Amino acid sequence: MSGDDEAGATVRMNMIQAINSAMDVMMARDPDVVVMGEDVGYFGGVFRATAGLQAKFGKTRVFDTPITEIGIIGVAIGMGAYGLRPVPEIQFADYIYPALDQLVSEAARLRYRSAADFTAPITVRSPYGGGIFGGQTHSQSPEGIFTHVSGIKTVIPSTPYDAKGLLISAIEDNDPVLFLEPKRIYNGPFDGHYDRPSKNWSAHPAGEVPEGHYRVELGKAATVRSGEALTILCYGTMVHVVSNTIEELGIDAEIIDLRTLVPLDIEAIETSVKKTGRCMIVHEATRTGGFGAELSALVQERCFYHLEAPIERVTGFDTPYPHSLEWAYFPGPVRITEALKKLLKD
Amino acid sequence: MDAPRANLPPLSLHVPEPKFRPGDEADFSDVDVPPAGSARRPDSAEPAANFHELAYTLIRVLDDAGQAVGPWNPRLDAQALRKMLRSMAMVRAFDERMFRAQRQGKTSFYMKSTGEEAIAVAATMALAADDMCFPSYRQQGILITRGYPLVTMMNQIYSNKGDPLQGRQLPIMYSAKDHGFFSISGNLATQYPQAVGWAMASAAKGDTRIAATWCGEGSTAEGDFHSALTFATVYRAPVILNVVNNQWAISSFSGFAGAEATTFAARAVGYGIAGLRVDGNDALAVYAATQWAAERARTNQGPTLIEHFTYRAEGHSTSDDPTAYRSAGEPNAWPLGDPVRRLKEHLIALGEWDEERHAAQDLELAEEVKRAQKEAEKNGILGHGMHQPFETMFEGVFEEMPWHLKEQSEQMIAERKAAGI
Numbered sequence: 001m002s003g004d005d006e007a008g009a010t011v012r013m014n015m016i017q018a019i020n021s022a023m024d025v026m027m028a029r030d031p032d033v034v035v036m037g038e039d040v041g042y043f044g045g046v047f048r049a050t051a052g053l054q055a056k057f058g059k060t061r062v063f064d065t066p067i068t069e070i071g072i073i074g075v076a077i078g079m080g081a082y083g084l085r086p087v088p089e090i091q092f093a094d095y096i097y098p099a100l101d102q103l104v105s106e107a108a109r110l111r112y113r114s115a116a117d118f119t120a121p122i123t124v125r126s127p128y129g130g131g132i133f134g135g136q137t138h139s140q141s142p143e144g145i146f147t148h149v150s151g152i153k154t155v156i157p158s159t160p161y162d163a164k165g166l167l168i169s170a171i172e173d174n175d176p177v178l179f180l181e182p183k184r185i186y187n188g189p190f191d192g193h194y195d196r197p198s199k200n201w202s203a204h205p206a207g208e209v210p211e212g213h214y215r216v217e218l219g220k221a222a223t224v225r226s227g228e229a230l231t232i233l234c235y236g237t238m239v240h241v242v243s244n245t246i247e248e249l250g251i252d253a254e255i256i257d258l259r260t261l262v263p264l265d266i267e268a269i270e271t272s273v274k275k276t277g278r279c280m281i282v283h284e285a286t287r288t289g290g291f292g293a294e295l296s297a298l299v300q301e302r303c304f305y306h307l308e309a310p311i312e313r314v315t316g317f318d319t320p321y322p323h324s325l326e327w328a329y330f331p332g333p334v335r336i337t338e339a340l341k342k343l344l345k346d
Numbered sequence: 347m348d349a350p351r352a353n354l355p356p357l358s359l360h361v362p363e364p365k366f367r368p369g370d371e372a373d374f375s376d377v378d379v380p381p382a383g384s385a386r387r388p389d390s391a392e393p394a395a396n397f398h399e400l401a402y403t404l405i406r407v408l409d410d411a412g413q414a415v416g417p418w419n420p421r422l423d424a425q426a427l428r429k430m431l432r433s434m435a436m437v438r439a440f441d442e443r444m445f446r447a448q449r450q451g452k453t454s455f456y457m458k459s460t461g462e463e464a465i466a467v468a469a470t471m472a473l474a475a476d477d478m479c480f481p482s483y484r485q486q487g488i489l490i491t492r493g494y495p496l497v498t499m500m501n502q503i504y505s506n507k508g509d510p511l512q513g514r515q516l517p518i519m520y521s522a523k524d525h526g527f528f529s530i531s532g533n534l535a536t537q538y539p540q541a542v543g544w545a546m547a548s549a550a551k552g553d554t555r556i557a558a559t560w561c562g563e564g565s566t567a568e569g570d571f572h573s574a575l576t577f578a579t580v581y582r583a584p585v586i587l588n589v590v591n592n593q594w595a596i597s598s599f600s601g602f603a604g605a606e607a608t609t610f611a612a613r614a615v616g617y618g619i620a621g622l623r624v625d626g627n628d629a630l631a632v633y634a635a636t637q638w639a640a641e642r643a644r645t646n647q648g649p650t651l652i653e654h655f656t657y658r659a660e661g662h663s664t665s666d667d668p669t670a671y672r673s674a675g676e677p678n679a680w681p682l683g684d685p686v687r688r689l690k691e692h693l694i695a696l697g698e699w700d701e702e703r704h705a706a707q708d709l710e711l712a713e714e715v716k717r718a719q720k721e722a723e724k725n726g727i728l729g730h731g732m733h734q735p736f737e738t739m740f741e742g743v744f745e746e747m748p749w750h751l752k753e754q755s756e757q758m759i760a761e762r763k764a765a766g767i
Contacts, residue, residue: 042367043597043671059361064598066567067534095533098569133454133728135516137532288750317739317754323454324505324513324728325739328758338761 008212018160037089093128108151141285159206165216192241230278362601366673383416401621412695461659500722538574564595582648626654
């Protein structure tokens with residue numbers, strides 16, 4: 001969390017407001033930053049993340065687009081080639097697949113194949129994840145598809161403070177960044193208990209956000225809680241589900257919020273696992289070939305002689321996201337608790 | 347930035363803007379509405395290049411006096427007209443009830459088709475019962491017209507015990523193969539090339555059935571739409587490609603899909619496909635155009651693209667509030683009127699219907715929907731109790747369950763048992 005003279009006074013923000021503020025600050029600082037996507041203009045986005053930006057910066061810098069994800073990303077790459085710094089929104093991460101060719105074959109490789117003659121300094125924002133009864137087309141966590149691609153950075157914030165600081169860093173970054181926003185925690189941290197009243201960000205320390213410019217460095221994890229019993233690697237919504245479960249069980253876990261999946265803060269992971277000797281990985285995305293598999297391999301390669309128990313993964317099941325059985329699917333407190341029992345039994 | 351050619355005028359970027367925003371008075375007097383009966387009706391075997399003008403006009407049958415006029419008049423008998431009216435009124439009654447059910451917290455989501463009922467209902471009536479439909483999410487009228495049980499639709503909406511899709515899909519994403527209704531995806535325009543593929547298969551097999559598909563004007567921007575048109579023209583696929591131009595894709599007006607420059611029916615011209623532009627609030631025009639396109643498809647003359655010019659009278663879905671981005675006066679100012687009222691007035695003008703019968707029918711339909719709802723709610727509503735056994739979550743990912751899903755299923759049961767739930 002780099003200090004910055006321009007950070008200014010702090011105010012209370014939820015994650016949507018923090019994301020909005022990041023774009024607002026960047027558009028004011030850099031006339032080349034443009035925001036584009038379905039419904040992002042006059043309406044301000046279906047989640048209100050771009051509210052007020054068109055009125056403030058005009059239609060040539062904040063504009064609605066046709067409904068074509070491959071077009072949105074391809075056009076963003078072209079604008080980037082001209083010298084702009086586009087921040088395209090894909091309305092739901094579940095709708096990102098038509099854009100796969102432009103992201104995988106183009107944005108991710110442009111720097112390499114042109115020997116930096118051209119680059120793609122774009123930041124693709126997209127709400128992702130479940131817990132809102134969105135069915136299979138409004139709930140997916142596709143980060144593992146993109147972390148598998150060389151040349152694109154993948155960032156997932158878990159608090160308003162981080163969301164703003166990371167988004168500013170992503171926009172300033174000269175490489176393509178996929179910025180996935182955990183929509184379940186837009187309005188407040190979610191403890192995993194869907195049947196309890198929802199909380200908002202007003203009581204959370206990271207709901208306190210500077211109004212001005214500051215960065216949270218890409219590639220740096222955050223230690224949310226220090227502990228000795230085990231290391232838990234997580235990101236996005238799961239940071240809060242894990243934290244709450246740990247508190248309820250009274251387990252002295254070290255919780256690491258990865259924040260950036262690529263490039264990964266391997267040092268933070270290695271140091272923690274070598275200290276605790278046990279590692280649990282938690283994500284919402286499906287299990288097979290998920291980012292947890294990569295984390296598990298890295299921990300095994302680097303910390304094998306320090307491990308006292310097999311690494312545990314708690315993930316979404318390998319099924320499409322079900323509508324009515326959402327809470328059985330979601331890797332919530334029950335499943336985390338059972339995995340902890342296994343990991344800590346001797 | 348340097349200005350190496352400073353003597354040239356600066357470029358400017360055009361970003362479309364709808365004519366009316368909240369607070370503005372809606373005025374559609376500049377919308378060109380040709381008189382009913384004015385469009386020519388070519389033979390269904392004519393080459394598409396002979397009638398490009400039909401992609402730029404509006405095929406209309408019902409005039410302002412409620413009379414059916416011109417060459418596109420399908421001359422339906424009173425019984426068929428009453429069935430059409432009843433189906434359209436039923437769709438509206440169903441939508442009202444289910445919208446309210448979502449507001450009452452009985453389900454997560456709903457999408458109405460208010461003002462667009464003619465498009466699904468009249469087209470379905472012009473198709474054969476076994477023609478295959480690849481709809482978007484706003485053609486519930488197909489199922490209702492084909493007599494799919496209301497209770498089953500509601501069971502799906504509630505994700506309850508009676509849901510044939512076992513609670514897996516978002517409400518209204520029906521699937522009913524035995525009613526010629528393909529599984530709705532939720533992703534946009536994906537069904538378009540699939541419909542073309544189904545039609546190609548039917549042709550390859552020497553079948554007699556054709557396919558029809560629907561998407562919104564906003565979705566015509568998706569690559570799937572253009573791929574579908576290419577395949578459809580290359581293989582002369584027996585398919586009807588419907589574009590429901592209701593002018594709003596959530597908050598984006600049709601200008602963001604290209605409507606400032608041309609019509610959606612005109613997309614057909616570039617692909618060499620027959621293109622018709624139809625008054626989508628005129629059930630008889632929708633019926634006639636579909637019947638013409640079906641005849642064309644069934645006689646190996648290939649695909650037809652039909653633009654249904656209509657207006658989305660309500661929000662995109664229960665998650666949308668259109669007063670945040672468009673003039674509240676638009677739905678009432680829309681010059682093509684209400685499709686249910688127009689068909690009703692036609693039947694009254696024919697002496698085959700009256701206001702009393704119509705009011706009585708509305709009451710009867712509301713009662714029928716209410717009865718179906720009571721029945722469906724016996725099977726449960728979303729979020730109140732578990733309506734599907736947990737292990738069903740792992741079924742149907744593959745035909746046969748691989749070891750890793752079996753293991754995950756067993757793990758879930760064991761974890762829940764250990765947790766005492």
